[in-house]
Amino acid sequence: MTEEALTNFHQELQMLSKATETFATTLPALVPSGDINVHILRNQIFTHTLVRMAFIHLNIKFAANDTSANMRCVDAAIAMVKLFDGVDLVRLEMLPPIMAVSVVILRTEHGLLNYCQNAWLTAGQVLIQEVVRLNTINAQEPDMPPIVARKEEVINLLDRLELMMITVGAKAPIFSELLSPALRLRAI
Numbered sequence: 001m002t003e004e005a006l007t008n009f010h011q012e013l014q015m016l017s018k019a020t021e022t023f024a025t026t027l028p029a030l031v032p033s034g035d036i037n038v039h040i041l042r043n044q045i046f047t048h049t050l051v052r053m054a055f056i057h058l059n060i061k062f063a064a065n066d067t068s069a070n071m072r073c074v075d076a077a078i079a080m081v082k083l084f085d086g087v088d089l090v091r092l093e094m095l096p097p098i099m100a101v102s103v104v105i106l107r108t109e110h111g112l113l114n115y116c117q118n119a120w121l122t123a124g125q126v127l128i129q130e131v132v133r134l135n136t137i138n139a140q141e142p143d144m145p146p147i148v149a150r151k152e153e154v155i156n157l158l159d160r161l162e163l164m165m166i167t168v169g170a171k172a173p174i175f176s177e178l179l180s181p182a183l184r185l186r187a188i
Helices: 003-026 038-062 067-082 119-140 145-169 179-186
Strands: 102-108 111-117
Touching: 003 038, 038 067, 038 119, 067 119, 067 145, 119 145
Parallel strands: none
Antiparallel strands: 102 111
16 A cells, blocks of 8 residues: 555544544433333444444554554444443343444455444453553552553453343344353353
């Protein structure tokens, strides 16, 4: 890739990222109260989750070498888990099955490629990578209070994500089947 093509690629990626951010700000806030229709709540959760997945997929390839891309991934994963603050997952009964397997279509020089990945597993992978990153920093500067606090926050979010998978999986086996890979990820 020429330098000009690389510059254009980064500019287009930034524009797409900005458009996704703008779109995210136009979404209605999630209102998990008992007053809202369950179908509307499910649709809101689905839409907000897909937007967070878009943030992650736009940035994940650059996250290892770009701190800001990594933080966008982590922030999106955190937001995905926090979507469920105050939501009674049992009341929802079931989430759209597409949330269990999100399909991303990639264009390559060999044509189109379907790439399937679960939104919650993706969020979990990002959060686990954040714990690994924080462990590395902590090894260099032991007991640095902001790092320790951040690591505890991320681990708490991973615990919540696991509980979400268990709760939803009780009604929808496609989600509970994902729990085994999620637990394997946690062992890292």
